[in-house]
Amino acid sequence: MAHLLGGESLSISFGTRTVLDGVTVGLDEGDRIGIVGRNGDGKSTLMRLLAQRITPDSGRVTKRRDVTVGYLDQSDVLDGDLTVGVAIVGERADYEWASNPAIREIMGGLVEDVDWHAQVRSLSGGQKRRVALAKLLIEPHDVIMLDEPTNHLDVEGVAWLARHLKTRWRANEGAFLVVTHDRWFLDEVCTDTWEVHDGIVDPFEGGYAAYVLARAERDRMAAVVEGKRQNLMKKELAWLRRGAPARTSKPKFRIDAANDLIADVPEPRDTVALSRMASARLGKDVIDLEDVTLAYDGDASSGAPPLFDHVTLRLAPGERVGIVGVNGAGKSTLLRLLAGEIAPTAGRAKRGKTVVPAVLSQEVRELDEVADLRVVEVIQREKQTVVVGGKELSAGQLVEQLGFTNEKQWTRVSELSGGERRRLQLLRLLVGEPNVLMLDEPTNDLDTDTLAAVEDVLDGWPGTLVVVSHDRYLLERVTDHQLALLGDGRIRDLPGGVDQYLQLREEALAVAESAAGSTAAAGGTAGGSGAASGRGSAATPATAGGGPTIAGGSAPASRFTEAQKREARKELARIERQLGKLAAQEERLHADMAASADDYGRIGELNTQLQDVLAQKDELELAWLEASEVLE
Structure with missing residues (x-):
């Protein structure tokens, strides 16, 4: 594989803190790399160095002369005075870009529902993100670097972006780097991972x-x-x-x-124990929405349907539910209904007498009132001790569990980063001992280590949990089932999880496109009011990457004969025997390396043997996967 770009002995410091110290990395054709690490450890700095957006204190960045690099900033850098169309395609005429099917696919996947003539400054955060992505992706870059691309995107947008990146190039063409806290996205699109920590970069396969x-x-x-x-x-x-x-x-x-x-x-989670504790704290009744309708002023006069139309939702003690949905479908509003912050237009919202709700909002404005206090003082002000997972923790111990070191515990709230403020507000809610906890996009601005710590705390939390998030990994990790808001005023149960939600969205969009197809064929022109095709068009997610399916669907007929399947079974058996032998060799080598810890020469020899064994395993595993496809 041809080398595209790389950094040699890169070092950079900010003030007295060294962020990267002598780092050497390279990017080759076919690389699909995710960058992980704690907040502040240098993930974005490394990517900006490789993109030559900042200059290292020492070391150098080199790239092949003909390589082009596209970069997505974490922050909004679009000119707010431009219209959406000009921001994406510049002054190019419609026919110059609309005739390109790859560009039409990108437009349909990202900005089909965005007003083509609106000023960028008038857009929501999610719309601005999609416009910036579209502007980047329509260009034929050799290397794409994405800094937190899933921020502000909904579940559907994240799934579309994953499919696009997986199908944008052939296997050994192009390359991308992505910094993200979205662990599902990392697993879906990346074949390698770089961990940035303590001034160095450790590479991992997978x-x-x-x-x-x-x-x-x-x-x-x-x-x-x-x-x-x-x-x-x-x-x-x-x-x-x-x-x-x-x-x-x-x-x-x-x-x-x-x-x-x-x-x-x-x-x-000890589900039985948590359910018993939750029932003791909450009783039988938690929160019920009974035949609830919610309409805003003007909905009736404009002919718009109500946000919620005769919906019923009952939360049980200890229930853990995740909520997904399209932008504007009412996810945050549903939390406000459950918390009692707003009243329904019709129907009844019933809450148990012992219910103590707490809501983690997206903006975390609640911390403004304690901006002058230090982190540990904020928690001590609420309570000196709290019970988590059956253990009594002091305020300092709980703060440390969510990543605030001894030094950070004495930092003023006004000096915290966005991710640190989010962590602190969650802690503040937990020590208040609510029995119904509602989290609105809790993963925003958090790194993967902190997310794992948050999940660990929530595992031992005995109460009813409602989570609104586009982070599929978090939803699967901390909730037991999911609900969907599709923008039609209803709430749907999702036995098949987020995959089922995406399937429902694709089916709904396909029906809508089919109904509109004749009109578009009669006289519609690309670029007139938005983009060339809809998000669920034939050129977009429905076919781009083999979208999700629901169990129970009809299976396609196998393209392999019975003779081929018999040969595949024999091949699998042979490979598994060889893998067993290699696994035994690997175990012996590990044991020998542990026994030779002080003999660096011997360690080197053993490591060479180990790498050879691992290479053989990789080849056999690939052969195993190829053979197994015959039997699927």
């Missing part, structure tokens, strides 16, 4: 789940004493293996190693 496993193994082998951090990684592994389907690129061959690591880790 997406987020494979990175979690490899990092836990690395820490174990190096005997690193990071008890709390490693316990969180192990608990994350327990979730990956016992909860949703495994997400590693080669789960069938890594599962034994994972099982060894999590053998002594309990289930993420």
Whole structure:
């Protein structure tokens, strides 16, 4: 694979803090790399250096002469005075870009519902993000760098972007780097992971789940004493293996190693115990919405349907529910209804007498009133101790559990970053001991380590939990079932989870497009009022990457003969025998390396042998996957 760009011995400091120290990395054709690390450890800095947007204190960045790089900033950098159309395509005439099917697919996937003639400054945060993405993606860049691309996107937008990146280039063409806290997205699109920490960059093969496993193994082998951090990684592994389907690129061959690591880790939640505790705190009645309708002033006169139309929703003690939906469907409004902040137009909102709700809003404005206090003082002001997961923790211990070091605990609230403010507000809510907790997009601005810590705290929280989020990983991790708001005034249960939601959206959009197809064919012109095609058009998510399916759908006929299947079974058996032998060799090599810890020469020899074994395993695993496709 041809080299595209790289950084050699990169170092950079801000003030007295060294962010990157002698880092050397490279990007080749076909690389699909996710960058992870704690807030402030240098993820965005590394990417900006490689994009040559900032200059290192020492070291250099080089790239092939003909390589073009596209960069998506984390912050909004669009000119607010431009119209949407000009911001995306400049002064190019419609026919210059609308004749390109790849550009039409991008327009339909991202900005079909955005007013083509509106000024950028008038758009919502999610719309601005999609406009910026469209502007970047319509250009034929060799390398794309994305800094938090999923911020402000809904579940559907995140799924579309993942499909686009997976199908944008052939396997050994192009490359991208992405910094994101969205762990589902990392697993879906990345084949390698870079962890930025302590001024260095550690590479790992695979997406987020494979990175979690490899990092836990690395820490174990190096005997690193990071008890709390490693316990969180192990608990994350327990979730990956016992909860949703495994997400590693080669789960069938890594599962034994994972099982060894999590053998002594309990289930993420003791559901029975939590349910019993929740019932004791809440009684039988929590919150019921009975035949509720909510309409805003002007809805009737304009002919617009009400936001909620005769919906009924009952929350049980200890229930954990996730909410997904299209922008504007009323997700945040539903939380306000449940919390009693607004009243329905018709119907009844009934709350149990012992209900103590708490809402984590998207803006976290609640901290403005304590901006002059220090972090630990904010928590101590609420309560000196709190019980989490059956353990009594002091304010300082709870603050530390969510990533505030001893030094950070004495930082003023006004000096905290966005992610730190979000963590603090969640802590503040928890120590108030609510029994109904509602979280509105809680993952915004949080790094993956902090998200794991937040999930760990929520695992032991005995109450009713309602989460609005576009983060599929979080929803699967901390909630037991999901509901969907599709913008038609109804609330739908999702037995199939987020995949079922995306399928419902694709079906609804396909029906709408089919109904509008004759009109568009008769005289519609691309670019007139928005984009060339709809988000669910034939050129967009419905076919772009093989969208999600729901269990029970009809299966396509196999294209392989019975003879081919018999040969595939024999091949699988042969490969599995060889993999067993290699696994035994790998285990012996690990043991020999542990026994030779002080002999660096011997360690080098053993590591060379180990890398050879791992390379053979990779080849066999690939062959296994190819053979297994015949039997699917």
